[in-house]
Amino acid sequence: MKIFITNKNFKIPKTNKYLNENKIKAIKNFSYTILSFCILLVIWKILSLIVNSEIIFPSPEKTFIAFINFLKLKIFYVSILSTIYRGLIGFLISFILGISFGFLAGFNNVFYKIFEPILVTIRSTPVITIILIALIWFKAENVPIFSSFLISFPIICANVIEGIKNIDIKIIQMAKIYKISKKRVFFEIYIPHILPFIVSASSTAFGIGWKVVVAAEVLSQPRIAIGTNLQNAKIYLKINEVFAWTLTAIFLAYLFEKIIRVIEKRIIYWKR
Amino acid sequence: MLRINNLKKIYKEKVNIENTIFYDFNLDIEENKISCIFGVSGIGKTTLLNILSGLISYESGNINDFKNKTFSFIFQEPRLLNWKTVYGNIILPLKDKYNKDNYESIANYYINLVNLTEYKNFYPEQLSGGMQQRVSIARAFAYPSDILIMDEPFKSLDYKLKHSLIKSFIKIWSIDKRTVIFVTHDIEEAAYISNNIILLSENRPTKVKKILRLPFSIKERIHLNKSANIIKQIENLLISSL
Numbered sequence: 296m297k298i299f300i301t302n303k304n305f306k307i308p309k310t311n312k313y314l315n316e317n318k319i320k321a322i323k324n325f326s327y328t329i330l331s332f333c334i335l336l337v338i339w340k341i342l343s344l345i346v347n348s349e350i351i352f353p354s355p356e357k358t359f360i361a362f363i364n365f366l367k368l369k370i371f372y373v374s375i376l377s378t379i380y381r382g383l384i385g386f387l388i389s390f391i392l393g394i395s396f397g398f399l400a401g402f403n404n405v406f407y408k409i410f411e412p413i414l415v416t417i418r419s420t421p422v423i424t425i426i427l428i429a430l431i432w433f434k435a436e437n438v439p440i441f442s443s444f445l446i447s448f449p450i451i452c453a454n455v456i457e458g459i460k461n462i463d464i465k466i467i468q469m470a471k472i473y474k475i476s477k478k479r480v481f482f483e484i485y486i487p488h489i490l491p492f493i494v495s496a497s498s499t500a501f502g503i504g505w506k507v508v509v510a511a512e513v514l515s516q517p518r519i520a521i522g523t524n525l526q527n528a529k530i531y532l533k534i535n536e537v538f539a540w541t542l543t544a545i546f547l548a549y550l551f552e553k554i555i556r557v558i559e560k561r562i563i564y565w566k567r
Numbered sequence: 568m569l570r571i572n573n574l575k576k577i578y579k580e581k582v583n584i585e586n587t588i589f590y591d592f593n594l595d596i597e598e599n600k601i602s603c604i605f606g607v608s609g610i611g612k613t614t615l616l617n618i619l620s621g622l623i624s625y626e627s628g629n630i631n632d633f634k635n636k637t638f639s640f641i642f643q644e645p646r647l648l649n650w651k652t653v654y655g656n657i658i659l660p661l662k663d664k665y666n667k668d669n670y671e672s673i674a675n676y677y678i679n680l681v682n683l684t685e686y687k688n689f690y691p692e693q694l695s696g697g698m699q700q701r702v703s704i705a706r707a708f709a710y711p712s713d714i715l716i717m718d719e720p721f722k723s724l725d726y727k728l729k730h731s732l733i734k735s736f737i738k739i740w741s742i743d744k745r746t747v748i749f750v751t752h753d754i755e756e757a758a759y760i761s762n763n764i765i766l767l768s769e770n771r772p773t774k775v776k777k778i779l780r781l782p783f784s785i786k787e788r789i790h791l792n793k794s795a796n797i798i799k800q801i802e803n804l805l806i807s808s809l
Contacts, residue, residue: 463646465642466648468622469640469642471622472622472638473659473706474663475659476663479662479663483648487650565692566692
């Protein structure tokens with residue numbers, strides 16, 4: 296049996312040495328990320344020196360001072376939370392509807408043929424049009440929710456459809472020969488197969504979603520929101536605050552990307 | 568005997584072009600023996616397997632002996648679910664047939680027969696190609712089938728692995744003698760795994776050219792002293808019949 300154990304495809308058992316190597320690799324990667332941020336900061340500083348006007352292009356220090364000041368304000372945290380709330384609600388609706396419609400279209404070809412052009416239309420509509428129409432239809436609070444829903448829905452839907460369509464026909468044939476019940480084929484073959492597609496769709500949807508939510512907030516001006524604060528800072532020409540709020544929005548997107556990566560590792564356990 | 572009578576199968580390639588694979592095709596398959604169907608690529612071996620197992624339709628003919636039979640398959644590829652462990656993959660088809668205690672012991676028995684007990688809780692992507700194929704062999708035997716179909720299961724494997732798998736297969740089959748239909752175009756594989764070798768014609772529509780009934784037991788072929796001689800004899804017999 297030795298031949299199998301020494302085969303190159305076989306994973307080395309996780310010994311201490313292996314763990315250490317992983318740790319070193321992680322530290323290395325992390326230091327590259329830090330370096331990348333440092334380069335960004337230097338470029339930012341140089342540009343602000345060249346422009347030499349805090350109103351047109353604030354320096355990193357002024358931006359960070361504004362950011363530190365935010366941390367003392369209650370409105371800062373409340374704004375973040377309410378923006379997160381809108382983003383999550385929009386995402387959740389598109390998640391549920393996207394998966395449901397995705398399954399329908401994935402399994403029913405007639406439905407797919409009717410549904411696909413609609414999906415393409417929604418996906419091709421300019422984001423700003425969606426926001427402008429939402430402004431007419433909804434209250435200020437709900438404009439960002441609707442906009443992020445309409446942006447995320449086609450992404451999730453398309454991924455679920457793709458997942459279903461790209462299932463290995465050979466696996467389905469195997470299930471047929473072994474007479475595995477339809478219900479079990481659905482839950483034990485289709486669902487686990489589609490999960491990675493849903494995770495990657497969620498990551499894309501969140502990535503675009505936050506931008507859309509903030510853009511919609513800028514235009515719809517809900518009482519408490521990152522977008523509202525962004526717009527106010529612009530009106531009062533506090534450009535360093537515009538930058539600081541933008542920084543906040545970037546952190547938010549980064550945080551959710553990380554959360555999805557953690558969830559991915561748990562859901563797609565067989566790839567560990 | 569499982570009879571195939573007057574089988575007719577046509578593939579419609581385009582509107583007016585028809586490709587007759589089988590016309591008046593007759594074959595008897597001996598039960599509890601290994602029938603090796605030997606023929607060149609593209610002659611319709613896989614088509615025949617798919618017709619017998621009910622995966623595809625056929626124009627006419629009588630294959631009633633194969634209806635209401637249960638099949639297990641060892642495919643060219645392992646066809647395992649990546650999100651299930653070795654054990655999970657093997658119990659997948661058993662769950663609808665047995666209660667928990669039963670399928671657990673059946674699965675463990677066959678996992679042990681293919682020497683994968685240590686790897687029971689591994690996922691397919693953590694295993695080598697040969698180990699994956701052994702999982703597929705265990706799954707096929709663990710399933711209570713009447714007929715076991717093998718469609719070139721050693722095709723993409725290297726020499727050493729192929730031999731090791733052939734040995735595993737013969738070991739299990741000697742314990743659990745099922746009706747096996749084994750399709751291949753490899754002379755050596757045919758020499759190892761066969762009670763009867765059914766030679767197919769080289770032209771369409773496909774016919775049975777000759778049936779070689781081998782006087783050697785299967786188990787002798789992995790016997791250390793005798794095997795080389797027997798395999799050589801069968802190979803020569805097969806080559807002279809081509």
